[in-house]
Amino acid sequence: MDDLSLPRFLARYFPTFICAFFLACFAVSASISLVSSTYFRGDPERAKYSFLVALILSLLLALSHFVMIRGRSWGVRAIVVFYLACLFTVLPTYGYKPHPFAYVTGLLFPLLGLLLLNSKRHREMRSKLVEVRRQRELSIQAAKASRSRR
Template sequence: MNELPSIRSFLSTYFPVFMGAIFACIFTLVFAVPVFFDSYMPSLSMADNAKYSFLVGIALTLVIVHCNFMIARGRPQWMWPLVMLLGVCFLGVLPTLNDQPNGVVYALSLLFPLLGLLLFNSKRHREMRQKLVEVRCLRQVMIARHRHR
C-alpha cells in the first residue's frame, strides 16, 4: 500500500554502513594527522605538533561532518571530498615507514582509510545514497506542491 519504506527499516538497513564510513573517516584523521606532522615536519616541537594536529584535525572533522550531512540530504556527489581525504591520508602516511613510526599506529593509519574506501564503495552505501536521492526528489515535489496552494 505505502511504497515508502518505514524509517525503522531504512535505518536498520543503512545506518550501520553510514556510521561505519563516518567513524572510518574520523579514525583516519586521529591516526594519520599526527603521523603526518611527526614525519613531514620533524623540526616541530611536541607542543606545536600537538597544536597543529589538533587544529587540522578539527578543520578536517568539520569537512567530514559537512560532507556526510550533504550525503544524508540526498547529494551523493559530496562523497568525493571524503574519498579524496581518505586517499590523501593513505598516500600521505604510506611513505612514512622510513621514519619508523609506531607499528600499531602506522598499521591503523593505513587500515582506516582503506576501510572507509571499502565502505563508500560497498553495495549498501551506494543503495543508501540512491534512496536518499529519491527522498530528496520526493521532498522537492512536496515543497513545490505546498507552494502552489
C-alpha cells in the same frame, strides 16, 4: 520510500553509515598523528597545529556526511577525497620508520572506509537518500504552486 519506513531505513542502513563515518574519523586522526610525528618531529608547536588541523578536518568531514545524508552526491565525493588524502599522506611516512602498528592502522582505516563506501548497502543507502531528496523537492514545488494559485 513508502515501502521503507524510517525505523526500517535506519535499521538497515545506519550501521554502514556510522561505520563509514567512524572509519573516516579514525583515518583522519591516524594520518594527522603519523604526519605530525614524522614530518614535524622537531617542531615544538606540533600539538597546537595538529589540533587545529584535526578540528578543521573533522568539521569538513561532518559537513560532507551531512550533505550526503541530504541526498547530494558531491558529499560522497568529498568523503572519498578525505580517504584518499589520508591514504596518500600516510604512505610516504614509511621512510621515517614509524611504529608498525600506527602505520598499518593509518593504511587500514582509509582502505576499509573506501571499501565500505563501495559496498552494495552503502550504495543502496545513497540512492534512497537521493530519491528522498527528489521527493522532497517535488513536494516543495507542489506546495509553492498551490500557494501561488490562491
